[in-house]
Amino acid sequence: MPAARPQRADALRNRRRILDAASEQITANGPDVGMDEIATAAGVAVGTLYRHFPTKADLLSAVIAVDIAQIADDAEASLARTEGGARPVDEVVGFLHRVADATAHSHAVKAAAAGLGVPGHGDQTDEARAAAAVGALLAAAQRDGDVRPHIGVEDIYLLMTTAPSEHPEQIPRWLDLIVPGITTDGARDRK
């Protein structure tokens, strides 16, 4: 099967370039960057940007969706690692750590989404994947007696969304403060 969907390749590449540029620009200059600036950064004209994302809100949603997919991937990888022998608590904490770092590079996007009345922000299947993996991770760690009972996926989400993403240098300290709320005293002794 040689030539399938010509042109499409270019368009797809542009779409990706726009998404990347948008993510970068928003991280660097906040969610109020102009569409023109994003377009310029992506190396396309505004019209092209609007062909791919009819509204600024749509573009923001798409950027967020990418981040959510990455978070889901990370959670699933963490879960896979526990099957290879890793301690579930460590994976929970590691996951939180990596996500906190990631939000430092895209928190502005979330703020933008909240401020723009974005509808469903992000792909539901990715959200579900993330929830499933994190849930399994928590359950395993709780079975080990390392994570407090009653801690659920929403708690992890709550912490993720409150990471000090505007001040990445504070993230390690923040993690130190946050982790005891999730883990049991025993988990720390055992370590």
Place this chain on the structure above:
Amino acid sequence: MPAARPQRADALRNRRRILDAASEQITANGPDVGMDEIATAAGVAVGTLYRHFPTKADLLSAVIAVDIAQIADDAEASLARTEGGARPVDEVVGFLHRVADATAHSHAVKAAAAGLGVPGHGDQTDEARAAAAVGALLAAAQRDGDVRPHIGVEDIYLLMTTAPSEHPEQIPRWLDLIVPGITTDGARDRK
């Protein structure tokens, strides 16, 4: 000319009215309210607003400074209560609770919390008052063995800044997750 600077009085009153109006408007509609709207709400013309605060950033800083003063007042009141017999840990936690609630009701307060400890934001004396009171509170609680050693004022500030102010209904749960990072296991047993 006998009268003692009647102008000054007017100007001061205008300044206060503008600050109040700005605080209200920002709380209600976010920090993107127009300067005209703030001026109208304050019952003055834009020009007057600009006489008192040369740029919007200046006005915002001033609003934040007011909130910082209130936070300092709260911290000092907490400290005073410990002198009346209240347990220092409880005051630390109560202080966190009240500030978190306040940030949920005011974009400006959130910004104020974020500005604490950042040079250039807010009035230095108020910042110093807040830092002194919170520091004394922590030291007392640590003397009781109720707050972990190594927890400092900046840690409290860091947590304040990351309260889920956009989702006030999550604040109680957030406090549950956060408090174990500050207090010792003993503090909870003792309670």
Place this chain on the structure above:
Amino acid sequence: MPAARPQRADALRNRRRILDAASEQITANGPDVGMDEIATAAGVAVGTLYRHFPTKADLLSAVIAVDIAQIADDAEASLARTEGGARPVDEVVGFLHRVADATAHSHAVKAAAAGLGVPGHGDQTDEARAAAAVGALLAAAQRDGDVRPHIGVEDIYLLMTTAPSEHPEQIPRWLDLIVPGITTDGARDRK
């Protein structure tokens, strides 16, 4: 290569589809419809549309030309009817009536009417057909003493152009006001 230019047939069919779609869209939504919308309605891509009509103005002209042809057909049919015994005045008035109604249902027809007699608009042969038929109709009616002398084809065009097409409900009244300017007093008595 036996087949006789199959391309030509396709192209012609596309041309017709575009014209129909353009006419429909313009009638429904005014002449400000986007080229993309017309293309979509015609079931072709914009590029194809532009291959047939290099500019929007060209497309509009073509649509108008179609309407002019229809007007010419109507005028010729009216003339034919007089040969079958119909009174020429009645046919003149009937023609005016039908064209006025048509302009009310189509922005394009209105433009077509306005373009009649203006050099450069529409197909010259259709214009000539319309002019010939309306002229013959007028001459016959004048021979009957039913249409004022000195009334010419341009007068009929002028009236057609000024029909209240935006307010179709006013067209009957407008015709009542307009007809006496064309017909003689005698024509009315005789009726």
Place this chain on the structure above:
Amino acid sequence: MPAARPQRADALRNRRRILDAASEQITANGPDVGMDEIATAAGVAVGTLYRHFPTKADLLSAVIAVDIAQIADDAEASLARTEGGARPVDEVVGFLHRVADATAHSHAVKAAAAGLGVPGHGDQTDEARAAAAVGALLAAAQRDGDVRPHIGVEDIYLLMTTAPSEHPEQIPRWLDLIVPGITTDGARDRK
């Protein structure tokens, strides 16, 4: 009373300049002229234009209101002339003539108003003034037996709005065609 409302003078002058410029530009280039172009033609910045007219539709309405006021003035002046001995029919016809000429300089504006969903387009009192004066004029002419019975103000309006304003050179001929629909045969004989 020396200094009453300073500044106001400037603002009023700007308002007038904007109105004039808008009328000119719309007449010259159609109702789709950009707001920037109107502002430039008026010698102000866009912001000033928007201070006076919050919306393009508002500006258009205002331009139309001016025209309506002028029409009302004309109608009242015509009526006054009949009290000085002028023949009512002549005034009716003269009025139509002048209004037709005027619409040639502002018809575009009316089209714009229709196309923009302008709410009440124009001042109601001016509309009422015009209707009263034209009504009185018609009644007087009908008493003279010079204007057909059953002709009402709405008929005059209908004709006014259908004047060939895009082709001012055709207005005289159009009037010749239109007038017999209003006047009686007697009026023409008597003249």
Place this chain on the structure above:
DNA sequence: TATGAATGAGCGTTCATTCAT
């Protein structure tokens, strides 16, 4: 030849800031 993605000037509108009164 048909496609549809890309272009970019232009639009109506907003808003922090300046300045004549």
Place this chain on the structure above:
DNA sequence: CATGAATGAACGCTCATTCAT
């Protein structure tokens, strides 16, 4: 010192037209 009119850059978005495939 207060007023509020004026400024003009910037914004999100549209659309006739071009061009690579």
